[in-house]
Amino acid sequence: MQHEPNETKETKKVSLTLYIASLVIVLLVAVLGTVWMLNVVQSSSDETVSDTNSEEVDSVLDSEEIASSADFRPLEEVYSILMTQYLEEVDSDTLIQGALTGMADAVDDPYTTYLDEVESSSMNEDIEGSFEGIGAEVMKEGEYVRIISPIAGSPAEQAGLLPNDLIAEVDGESVAEMSINEAVALIRGPQGSEVKLLIVRGDNEFNVTITRDSIPVESVVYELDAENPTIGYVHITNFNRPTYQELVDAIEALEQEGAEEFIFDVRGNPGGLLDSALQLSNVFVEDGEPLMQSQGRDEEPYIYTANSDQLGEFKFDKDSVLLIDGGSASASEILAGAMSQSADIPLIGQSTFGKGTIQNVLDITGDGEIKFTAGKWLTADGTWINEEGIQPDIEVEMPEYINLLYIDQEETYATGDVSEEIQNLEKILDALDFNVGEIDFTYDEETEAAVKSFQAENELEEDGVVTGTTSRTLIDRLRELIEENDTQYDAAVNYLLEN
Structure with a gap:
């Protein structure tokens, strides 16, 4: 942030x-x-x-x-x-x-980090809310680049990348000795171009080829719940300059459509501008109540309080909940802390990322800038959540198959193959209700039969081989399954209906 x-x-x-x-x-x-x-x-x-x-x-x-x-x-x-x-x-x-x-x-x-002219321009594009790349917030961690969170709707999310995935290589080049700026420069690129990443997830490694795109400017998306039209759903994907007004517009539009209760969602939101986090927090908290605290070196904590004159006049007081997860970081955590501690709004999901520091950006002589950690921020009650995160009031896990590995479309998997990738493939087929028999590391006759059944159901060539179009379609169907079985969202709907 x-x-x-x-x-x-x-x-x-x-x-x-x-x-x-x-x-x-x-x-x-x-x-x-x-x-x-x-x-x-x-x-x-x-x-x-x-x-x-x-x-x-x-x-x-x-x-x-x-x-x-x-x-x-x-x-x-x-x-x-x-x-x-x-x-x-x-x-x-x-x-x-x-x-x-x-x-x-x-x-x-x-x-x-020090930002040269190109890197400075790239960062300013992020703040304005648009850029071309894969769409993921990242940080350097040892010899890897760690994904804090893929941006909602981005190529990174569509490719199946998850918070805490580690990028080891970009187009075959190790990032171990690179600065974060050098790595990001390789990952980013023109819309329509491709980048190949070597991903480490837990004990597994896999390659993923992602087609870069223009990442949407829009930072708030919303809709009415399909089965309960009095419940409005608002997903905040980032905290940039337009976000406050986009949130106000979303709430007002949903209220006009009949929404009386709301689900707000910052899952997978990597954060953004401090000003934006304060503006959004102010929407939910009564004037004079604390939003957060900040603390610089050798300073006492400074308490930011809700203030309609400085942070915006719009206030929201309907029944609501906030969805959080491990991809909710920085500004998302400020909002979660303010909503929970100063507005008594329940948090549902899983523990947040745990980024409790504040960065500042200033010009230096020449064409560059210095981005540096200027302080730490605390929640409204004075808790520093760095590396700890914010805990939900109601903990709800997502289905296990959300963590299944991406299938490399450039590889070919067929009868007789033995590998960890085959076990992952069988788990995906099993999650999609195709019988693979015992889930192991071997592409046997039962696995081939399950693949052929999947191909027939999806009008693909029934050759029993997983590659190219079959790999892509398997990932598409898995993504649809995850969207249809959002246990955290379902828990939020049930909470609002029962309380």
């Missing part, structure tokens, strides 16, 4: 004389960002952190003292040696970029 970035920036050419200044500024923004993060949330998304006040001026002076006490001579020496004595000619900008990246990496925080 992060504050909105500074939208106005000066473009400067980095020279040798600015090298040390660049490094000093990186130190300065850490203090500036902490102070800014603790200020009351901005009422307009067009405001930027360049509007300074006396506290920020004091912070600059303090930061200058810190920077002046540091010994930058080793940096100057290494820079000079590499520029003048290295075997081949070295570009000065490359050395500066490397130093900035290394400084950000040195704090050993997956959410702190």
Whole structure:
């Protein structure tokens, strides 16, 4: 979760004389960002952190003292040696970029990173709510890229990727030594292009080829429950600039259609902007009641309270529940905490992801930005949920087959094959009510017969072999089965009907 970035920036050419200044500024923004993060949330998304006040001026002076006490001579020496004595000619900008990246990496925080011009532009696209890629929130974890959550309706979700899946390779290239920005740059790409990922899920590995797409701008989708038209369903897929108004529009539209009770859903929502999380939380909480707390380094917690003047006048007070799961992270957890602790709205599902830190984004000299962890956030009652998550009031698990592995459409599975992939295939067929006999690792005659039955039912070539179209259709039918048997959603409907 992060504050909105500074939208106005000066473009400067980095020279040798600015090298040390660049490094000093990186130190300065850490203090500036902490102070800014603790200020009351901005009422307009067009405001930027360049509007300074006396506290920020004091912070600059303090930061200058810190920077002046540091010994930058080793940096100057290494820079000079590499520029003048290295075997081949070295570009000065490359050395500066490397130093900035290394400084950000040195704090050993997956959410702190230096962003060059391209990466900065890419992040701003995310905040605006649209970009081209596979559609998944990710973070670096050791030698892998961990999926926090695939975005609803994205190619990543349609391919069967799940929260906590680990990406080991992108198009055959290991991500072990890559920064998160380098890995994301490989994963993203133009709409219609393909990317092949090696996924680690538990003790299993499998390849998945995903066709990139334009990820929808819309962050709120809604509908009436088909069997209970007085229940409205609102799925919040992200927290970006338009989300507050989209939520208000969704609630008002459903109320006009006759909705009297609501199911709100942040499952699989990886988070987004802090301002958006506060605005949405404010919808459900009475003015003056706490929404969340934030805490910077060496500071006492600052309590954010519901405030219609600053966060929006729309208020919601009908009976409702909120669905959460392991893919609900960051801003989703702020909303869940506020709804649960300050609005007494039940949480249904499974424990959330557990991301309790706040990131800030500030410009630095040149064309880049620094994204860094500026503080931690606490729930309304002062609980830090980092790496713990928020527990549901009513715990409901999804069917086991939601965790079955993706079938690689480029591979061919046939009679006589023995592997863990065959066991996974048999589990999928079994979940779809096709008799495979004993579920084991062997593609035997019973497995072949089950495949032929599946192919006949779906008007495919009945050759008993799983590859290409048969693999894709199996995944499509499994996805439909999961959607039709959403046990968490069903529990939410039953709760509203019974209470």
